[in-house]
Amino acid sequence: IRDIARYYLATSPLDNIPGPKSPSFWAGNIGLLFDSKQGFKHHEEVSKYGPVSRISGPCGTRALYIYDPAALRSILLDNQSIFDHAPWILARNQILFGPSVFSTVGEQHRRQRRLLNPAFAAQSLKRLTPLFYEVAHQLRKGMAAELNGRAGELDILLWSARAAVEGIAHGGFGQSFNSFAKTTDVHPIGKALKDLVPALTKLNMFQPIVTYFNQMGSGAFRRRLVEMAPFENIQRMRWVVDTMVETSTGILRRKLEDLRGGDTCSTDMLSGLLRRDQKSKDDFSEEELVAQISSMLFGGADTTSNAMARILQLLAEHPDAQDKLRAELSAESETGDIPHDRLLELPYLDAICRETLRLYPPAPMALREPSADTTLPLLHPIVALDGQLMDSVPLPKGTMIMISILSCNRNEAIWGEDALEWKPERWLSPLPDTVTEARVPGVYSNLLTFLAGSRSCIGFSFSQLEMKILLSILLTAFKFAPTEHKIIWNMGAVNFPTSDIFDKSARLPLQIEIIRPS
Ligand code: HEM
Numbered sequence: 001i002r003d004i005a006r007y008y009l010a011t012s013p014l015d016n017i018p019g020p021k022s023p024s025f026w027a028g029n030i031g032l033l034f035d036s037k038q039g040f041k042h043h044e045e046v047s048k049y050g051p052v053s054r055i056s057g058p059c060g061t062r063a064l065y066i067y068d069p070a071a072l073r074s075i076l077l078d079n080q081s082i083f084d085h086a087p088w089i090l091a092r093n094q095i096l097f098g099p100s101v102f103s104t105v106g107e108q109h110r111r112q113r114r115l116l117n118p119a120f121a122a123q124s125l126k127r128l129t130p131l132f133y134e135v136a137h138q139l140r141k142g143m144a145a146e147l148n149g150r151a152g153e154l155d156i157l158l159w160s161a162r163a164a165v166e167g168i169a170h171g172g173f174g175q176s177f178n179s180f181a182k183t184t185d186v187h188p189i190g191k192a193l194k195d196l197v198p199a200l201t202k203l204n205m206f207q208p209i210v211t212y213f214n215q216m217g218s219g220a221f222r223r224r225l226v227e228m229a230p231f232e233n234i235q236r237m238r239w240v241v242d243t244m245v246e247t248s249t250g251i252l253r254r255k256l257e258d259l260r261g262g263d264t265c266s267t268d269m270l271s272g273l274l275r276r277d278q279k280s281k282d283d284f285s286e287e288e289l290v291a292q293i294s295s296m297l298f299g300g301a302d303t304t305s306n307a308m309a310r311i312l313q314l315l316a317e318h319p320d321a322q323d324k325l326r327a328e329l330s331a332e333s334e335t336g337d338i339p340h341d342r343l344l345e346l347p348y349l350d351a352i353c354r355e356t357l358r359l360y361p362p363a364p365m366a367l368r369e370p371s372a373d374t375t376l377p378l379l380h381p382i383v384a385l386d387g388q389l390m391d392s393v394p395l396p397k398g399t400m401i402m403i404s405i406l407s408c409n410r411n412e413a414i415w416g417e418d419a420l421e422w423k424p425e426r427w428l429s430p431l432p433d434t435v436t437e438a439r440v441p442g443v444y445s446n447l448l449t450f451l452a453g454s455r456s457c458i459g460f461s462f463s464q465l466e467m468k469i470l471l472s473i474l475l476t477a478f479k480f481a482p483t484e485h486k487i488i489w490n491m492g493a494v495n496f497p498t499s500d501i502f503d504k505s506a507r508l509p510l511q512i513e514i515i516r517p518s
Helices: 002-009 030-032 039-047 069-078 087-097 108-118 124-125 129-147 156-173 189-202 203-214 217-229 232-260 268-279 286-317 319-332 339-347 347-359 404-410 434-439 460-477
Strands: 054-055 062-065 152-155 365-370 374-383 389-393 400-404 478-481 487-490 496-499 508-513
Touching: 002 460, 002 478, 002 487, 030 054, 030 062, 030 400, 039 054, 039 400, 039 487, 054 374, 062 069, 062 203, 069 374, 069 400, 087 232, 087 286, 108 268, 124 460, 129 152, 129 156, 129 374, 129 460, 129 508, 156 189, 156 268, 156 286, 189 203, 189 232, 189 400, 217 232, 232 268, 232 286, 232 496, 286 319, 286 347, 286 478, 286 487, 286 496, 286 508, 319 347, 319 460, 339 347, 339 460, 347 460, 347 508, 365 404, 365 434, 400 404, 460 508
Parallel strands: 062 400
Antiparallel strands: 054 062, 152 508, 365 400, 374 389, 478 508, 487 496
């Protein structure tokens, strides 16, 4: 209690940094920044205070909102050992996935990334090309069957989600969840992955106590507590986690059986990993392997499907861009699927992907917490509340940091006055000097979409290849147009669209015409 009183009564160097008023003591600005309806507007409001601003975390705690490139370099690259996930996020991820890259730190995290990296290297990904084409053709066939030879309206988010889950299943594990089958045969993992983020959001109020929960008694005792909890959302979450564990365990067992049975041909990532693993000294334990499988399922499904749906919506709204992309793809695919190397070279396809992932990053923010007092350098100095110019910000240990991927990618000081416009053409000529000079620490094209450093997205090239293959098949088979329904993009850990049809669940209707029958 004394520590809590001291925190609220003491002044902090952060009090001198300008920032917005807190809309609520309990949720602070963080609540609004994650709010599905008001989140985009609040990001815009907060970003106006500059590339670093003081915001409120839960229960009136001090937090920072950051999109200054030098500060981001310090957090994500130069001092990443002191900037990691907050303990409660690691504890939550441990419950959701087990000991995977999402929940481990330090040497264990580095070892896991070292073991996983070869599976995501360019040569390994190239071998996934036929597997992704198989998924893309299944997607095209499924959509064409649903349209039954006529133009009609389809929920493109649903079809993108099916393709993304199958992409991980085929490319990641050499298996299928029957996502394109009639509903009764579909594996429940698709629904579990779709339910995970909404269920987590509804459990937000329990998140700060999750660290203590993880320290209570044995695993069996904690499991019993969860089973007895009289909350629908906790029971929904239990079903999601159980489904992920059962599915991942099943995937691993089947794969091990195949390899013991002499399978030397499978090119999926898990086969490659297990073949190498048999020779490695510090290889994964079975528990770690199951945890990585669950993490790949989660990390790769929702992000990629929402990104795909966004690209198709933009193409529907920009028929000129759609025609131009179709012309580029059609010219290359007259004799069949576009070969891997050629596909990655296509300039307009690449520009469409980069521009969409710049303006609409599917995961718009990331949270971090320094484990020691430190100072953040700034590329763009700010004027403090006492009138002084600050070119660095003192940062007390334990401060919640919101890295705004969204505001960094939309920063007009870097991208120019047209930063808020969707302009694929900007990628077809050299980028402005302000972009290169800013040295944004992203692993992808001066963008923060896939973050940077030791916790950058391990699947970013995987998702690029998968999306390009899906687009190459869809654009040459169908024409996309908007419907009369209004589409709203909602803020969240991963942004998602809803429309005014029936209810408020995630969907994105588009009008689709078949232009090349299979
Ligand atoms: C458009 C698609 C994707 C986007 C925008 C995206 C974005 C991100 C971001 C921003 C992070 C960092 C989160 C944080 O530390 O707070 C991340 C981490 C991660 N992503 Fe992705 N991702 C995408 C696709 C994928 C795919 C396809 C996979 C797997 C096949 C994947 C697996 C992961 C994993 C395992 C991590 C955790 C890495 C670590 O902590 O070491 N992601 N992703």
